Amino acid sequence: MKTHVKALVVGGGAVGTSIAYHLARAGWQDVMLLERDELTSGSTWHAAGLLPLFNMSYATTHIHQYSVEFYKTLEEETGLDAGFFIVGNLRMAQSRARMDEFQLYAATAETCGVPHEFLTPDEIRARWPLVRTEDLQGALFHPTDGYINPADVTMAMARGARQRGVAIERRWQVDGYHWTGSDWHVTCSKMVEKGGNLVPSGEQVVITAEHVVTATGNHAQRTARLLGIRIPAIPVEHQYIVTEPDPALAAYREAGHPEHPVLRDADAKWYVREERGGWILGPYERNAPARFLHDVPDSFRADLFPLDLERIEAEYMSMIHRIPSSETVGLKDDFNGPICYTPDGNPLVGPAPGLRNMWLAEGFSFGITAAGGTGHYLAQMMVGGEAEIDMASLDPKRYGPWMTTEYAARKNEECYEHVYILHHPDEEREACRPLRTAPAYDRQKALGAQFGQVNGWERPNYYGPPDAPDSFDHDARSFRRGGWWQYAVDEARAIRQGVGLIDATAFAKHRVFGAGATAFLEWFTCNRLPKVGRINLTYALTAAGTTRTEYTIVREAEDEYYLVSAGAWAAYDQDYLLKAIEDWSTGSSGDWVGVHDVTTQRGVFAIAGPKTREVLNELVKDADPATVLSNKRFPWLSMRDIELGMCPVRAIRVAYTGELGWELHHSIEMQNYLWDQLMAAGEKHGLKPVGARAQNWLRMEKSYRAFGTELGRDATPLEADLPRFVDLSKPFHGKAAMEAKGIRSTCVTLLIDGPDDADPWGREALYDGYTRVGRLTSGGYSVHFGKSIGMGYVRPDLAVPGTRLKVQMQGRLWEAEIVPDSPYDPENAAIRKDG
Known part of the structure; x- marks a missing residue:
């Protein structure tokens, strides 16, 4: 057994073996995989092996698509049949809303090149007469999809890994991790079977590894404890049953018909596929419990939980309704095993928070589907510094240190239940809320605020009627314009025409200070630093030259800075800041740099409008209140400490809406006082509280890029068309890589002549004629232009104002035109307004 390796992969399921394989394929010569039991003995062995391409996430769709294509190549490379049955995947819809969901997904699928087609009920019946269709609206069909044998594909990847030099060691358990400053010392125990349990034999080794990847599945909580971090990956029970052979199915197949596709009745919350002449039913029912919140018992190996048929009775009866011939067949086998989940359903893939060269690949609810692509893109990150797609949506640091075991367990149960619940783009799930609330939460709620959750924070999305009648549905959501839409329109107009107040307390806020602060930030960010009392927008880049984080930097003193960034990414930003300071300090003069996260200490209100x-x-x-806010005393893009009533406020003259405005940063304990003062003072001026959805529309009218949509780790600031925020006269981290990439695509703003009842969501494909040339990253409604608006990326040769393109929405192509940046108020007259 090796004791010195470049990369150690911990976990021998489908995900772990794929990572080991892809690291070797990417060129790393010294890779080893450890498995505490036998390969596939975790959730892999009892997985149903489905390969669902359907996903609303751009990154996850790429990952799933890679897996499907990759698995087809394994037999030729390794000689082992991976057990891939390409039968297609039929997603049936009982409602118009479900078809709208499928249309939105299809638009996302097209951006990733996933083949699909829509079928009518008559077309479904003609192809698969055993399926009842009279209550269906239609279906989405993926012809290249199907299912695979989880054990076979894992063994094929393991053989491929071994052929490329990977050492695979079974019956070794990791008991400790220690970072020496240059590599990891991983303490491992040899495991032996005793009384049916796996127990340490007493034999131990210490493996020195430059990099470690954990893919420990159900054991993620033990991994978290060993590493001293939090990992919100906790298993939930998943049941599926196998029926006896169905005579009607046998007759259908004997007549020469091909195997049925994987059938999914999303409205009934189940999937079904053929299995040895019968059917497998896999439901996603309510009240499936989380398991192993702290540890997997030594006695639990390749084991299952007792079946709870009462819990899945409704789903079982709906299968009989959809496939009437299944009513007379008996049950042959049943499975109820643990499947890991995360609070949002996406796996945790990327660098571990606070640790060097420690990589996580945990929380895979669709592990077989994601295994191949995860290995591919994680290897790109580890070997090349960054993946070709933006993996931020899967980053483990999207959950901050506020996340607890109880939160993860309850949210994971909710996520399991929501697998087949309509995934509205404007959905807000209820479990574990409210949790993180700013002081003004109750006041906002009393005014009709309807909240969304951002990094655990409650943030107003929009304000409905405060005393709404029972007939008003605050939660009215849609794939078109939901019940909230008109309220957001009114709020956006209030800011364009009067004045609005937005709670932005969820912003991430850090102070960077010390003798080395200025030199560090010069290296860390691509724009010139502001003068004292001024602000600037800038970006921190990855080593690959793409956008890692967006910051508004306020210079408080010569070596003191206040950094404001997106609220959803607070832990993500802090981790990168701390690691970057360490990197910079290694090669610098050694001047000290301090970082202080003040997110929870400082509230923020944004007030904007004429x-x-x-x-x-x-x-x-x-002394002269009439001039405090004048351009002379308080110019645009500057900061001043002012007093509003009895509240000291750090006021920043900037507005994400593109109107005259200020951000009012204040001590959190004074927030209610300040809110009351602003609302009282604004009453005679028509001040209106405004939510995040209206703000998002307004920023698109100004072509303001947002991190996580237009800005990310798959595009450089130059590709985002932001050269004014890049100072090429100075050296900075990622500069050479950014310049070497050139301009592969360009960010543009488009006005869209779309349907009367819908706007784009920022997931749609863009076409030049019938040729796909790009994709939207943001979408919504423009109150100024009275039509849909979007932002996205297109081929550089098309990124010219006046270019006519088409946007895929609701199964149709709609006319769109690229417009100059900042189509609303391009001269910034409103935001610079004097008074």
């Missing part, structure tokens, strides 16, 4: 000065002037305390 009447903003009138409202604030009611509250300003100054």
Whole structure:
């Protein structure tokens, strides 16, 4: 057994073996995989082996698509049949809303090149007469999809890994990790079977590894404890049953018909596929419990839980309804095993928080589908520094240190239940809420605020009627314009025409200070630093030259800075800041740099609109209050400490809406006082509280890029068409790589002549005629132009104002036109307005 390796992969399921294989294929010569039991002995062995391409996530769709294509090549390379049955995947819809969901997914699928077609009920019946269709609206069919034998594909990847030099060691358990400053010392125990359990034999080795990847599946909580971090990957029970042979199915096949596709009745919450002349039914029912919140018992190996048929009775009866011939067949076998989940259903893939060269690949609810692509893209990150797609949506640091075991367990149960519940783009799930609330939460709720959750924070999405009648559905959601849409329109107009107040407390906020702060930030960010009392927008890049984080930097003093970034990425940003300081310090003069996360100490209100000065002037305390907010004393893109009533405020003259406005950063304990003062002062000026959805529309009218949509790790700031925020006269981290990439695609803003009842969501494909040339990254409604608006990326030769393209929405191509950046107020007259 090797004791020195470049990369150690911990976990021998489908995900772990894929990672080991792809690291070797990417060129790493010294890779080893450890498995505490036998390969596939975790959730892999009892997985149903389905390969569902359907996913609303751009990154996850790429991962699933890679897996499907990769698995087809394994037999030729390794000589082992991976057990891939390409039968297609039929997703049936009982409702118009479900067909709308399929149409939105199809638009996302097209951006990734996933083949699909829509079928009518008559077309379904003609192809598969055993399926009842009279209550269906239609279906989405993936012809290249199907299912695979989980054990076979894992063994094929393991053989491929061995052929490429990977050492695979079974019956070794990791008991400890220690970072020496340059590599990991991993303490491992040899495991032996005793009384049916696996127990340490007493034999131990210490493996020195430059990199470690954990793919420990159901054992993720033990891994988290050994590493001293939190990993919100906790298993949930998943049941499926296998029926006896169905005579009607046998007759259908004997007549020469091909195997049925994998059948999914999303509205009935189940999947079904053929199995040895019968059927496998896999439901996603309510009340499936989380398991192994802390540890997997030594006695639990390749084991299962007792079946709970009562819990899946409704799903079983609906299968009989959909496939009437199944009513007379008996049950042959049943499975109820643990499948790992995360609170949002996406796996945790990427660098572990706070640790060097420690990589996580945990929380795979669709592990067989994701295994191949995860190995491929994680190997790109580890070997080349970054993946070709933006993996931020899967980053383990999207959950901060506020996340607890109880939160993960309850949210994972909810996520399991929601596998087949309609995935509205504007959905807000209820479990574990409210949890993180700013002081003004109750006041906002009393005004009709309807909240969304961002990094655990409750943030108003929009304000409905505060005393709504029972007939008003605050939660009215749709794949078109939901019940909230008109309220967001009114709020957006209030900011364009009057004044609005937005709670932005969820912003991530860090102070960077010390003798080395200025030199560090010069290296860390691509724009020039502001002067004292001024602000600037800038980006921190990856080593690959793409956008890692967006910051608004406020310079408080010569070596003191206040950094504001997206609220959803607080832990992500802090981890990168701390690691970057360590990297910079290694090659610098050694001047000290401090970082202080003040996110929970500072609240933020953004006030914007033509009447903003009138409202604030009611509250300003100054010897000459009438001039405090003038351009002369308080110019655009500057910062001042002011007093509003009895509240000291760090005011920043910037507005994400493109109107005259300020961000009011304040001590969190004074937030209710400040809210009350602003609302009272604004009453005679028509001040309206405004939610995040209206703000998102307004920022698109100004072509303001957002991190996580237009800005990410798959595009450089130059490709985002932001050269004004890149100072090429100075050296900075990632500069050479950014310049070497050139311009592969360009970010543009489009006005769209779409349907009367819908707007794009930012997941749609863009076409030049019938040729796909790009994709939207954001979408919504423009109150200024009275039509849909979107932002996205297209081929550079098409990124010219006036270019006519088409957007795929609801199964149709709609006319769109690329417009100049900042189509609303391109001269910034509103935001620079004096008074």
